[in-house]
Amino acid sequence: MNAPLRRLTPKIHAIIGASPEVRLEALKAQPFVAYGTAKRISDRLEELLISKRSHRPASILISGPTNNGKTMLVNRFIGLHPPDDDPSAEAITAKVLYVQMPPTPDPRQFYTSILDRLNAPVRRTAILSQLQSQALRLVEAVGLKVLVIDELHNIHSGRVEQQRAFLNVLRYVSNEKQIHLVGCGLITAVRALQSDEQLANRFEHWPLPKWTSENGTRALLNTLESTLPLQHASELSQPDIMSRVLALSGGTIGEIVRLVNAAAAEAIQNGAERIDASVIDGLRWIPPGDRRRAAELSLGYRD
Numbered sequence: 001m002n003a004p005l006r007r008l009t010p011k012i013h014a015i016i017g018a019s020p021e022v023r024l025e026a027l028k029a030q031p032f033v034a035y036g037t038a039k040r041i042s043d044r045l046e047e048l049l050i051s052k053r054s055h056r057p058a059s060i061l062i063s064g065p066t067n068n069g070k071t072m073l074v075n076r077f078i079g080l081h082p083p084d085d086d087p088s089a090e091a092i093t094a095k096v097l098y099v100q101m102p103p104t105p106d107p108r109q110f111y112t113s114i115l116d117r118l119n120a121p122v123r124r125t126a127i128l129s130q131l132q133s134q135a136l137r138l139v140e141a142v143g144l145k146v147l148v149i150d151e152l153h154n155i156h157s158g159r160v161e162q163q164r165a166f167l168n169v170l171r172y173v174s175n176e177k178q179i180h181l182v183g184c185g186l187i188t189a190v191r192a193l194q195s196d197e198q199l200a201n202r203f204e205h206w207p208l209p210k211w212t213s214e215n216g217t218r219a220l221l222n223t224l225e226s227t228l229p230l231q232h233a234s235e236l237s238q239p240d241i242m243s244r245v246l247a248l249s250g251g252t253i254g255e256i257v258r259l260v261n262a263a264a265a266e267a268i269q270n271g272a273e274r275i276d277a278s279v280i281d282g283l284r285w286i287p288p289g290d291r292r293r294a295a296e297l298s299l300g301y302r303d
């Protein structure tokens with residue numbers, strides 16, 4: 001029986017009485033969990049999209065540790081605004097575009113990624129200035145407003161002069177076509193942006209720090225619980241469960257979601273239909289920070 005006043009998403013509500021097999025299958029489709037900062041960043045990104053073109057386009061940096069939801073957040077935004085390639089329209093429109101920062105700050109690869117994303121033919125023998133003008137013409141033609149650049153910290157894998165030259169490229173693209181830049185990356189990306197005075201002046205920093213007992217983890221766990229097809233309430237935000245989840249996950253959302261889903265699967269399989277401390281302890285979850293040591297131990301590298 002369901003506990004009174006339990007909050008479930010409509011999708012989960014619809015299948016809560018279904019067989020364990022159906023519910024185990026449903027667990028695999030982890031939905032996007034809209035936690036507080038994610039909502040605020042998403043709202044800000046939507047604002048950029050409807051804002052008038054400006055000679056001072058915004059640059060936004062979403063920074064945080066690995067596995068902490070940066071790419072998922074921008075992917076969701078991109079998914080909400082897919083390119084419109086209606087064959088009856090005169091040209092495709094793509095208001096938002098996602099590219100990955102090349103492994104080194106190489107403008108050729110950067111422009112090539114933009115062209116590839118827009119399915120434009122790229123002449124591999126083209127010189128940089130040709131790629132640049134082709135890419136800039138195209139972003140104007142499709143009406144691009146927001147360019148998302150993931151893995152922006154890769155900028156640091158170049159020499160200082162290359163880094164500076166790449167920042168010039170970013171600034172040029174943004175100013176020339178009045179495009180808002182949204183970078184995602186590890187915290188080291190902040191240093192890169194700060195080293196360019198003009199970008200630094202107008203860039204907004206949105207950190208996604210690791211989850212702790214003080215920064216909204218309770219709300220995150222409550223929302224996450226509403227996505228679990230379990231027949232009884234678990235109350236994941238209770239202190240004893242929350243502290244276990246934080247300790248075993250190392251505080252990243254990717255690991256928190258994986259751990260909670262593994263616990264939910266176990267609770268369906270063993271018939272408990274709720275996650276409690278014993279279900280979590282029974283998983284024998286190794287925190288990410290200890291995994292290398294555990295692997296080495298299992299291979300007999302250490303004693």
Ligand SMILES: Nc1ncnc2c1ncn2[C@@H]1O[C@H](COP(=O)(O)OP(=O)(O)OP(=O)(O)O)[C@@H](O)[C@H]1O
Pocket residue numbers: 030031032033034035038064065066067068069070071072073185186253254255257
């Ligand atoms: N809002 C969310 N709702 C549900 N699951 C999420 C959410 N954000 C992240 N996750 C989970 O965390 C995993 C890691 O997220 P993501 O790939 O966005 O991390 P990242 O910060 O981009 O890491 P990296 O720096 O390594 O690229 C995702 O695959 C997903 O399972």
Ligand SMILES: [Mg+2]
Pocket residue numbers: 070071072150
């Ligand atoms: Mg990522």
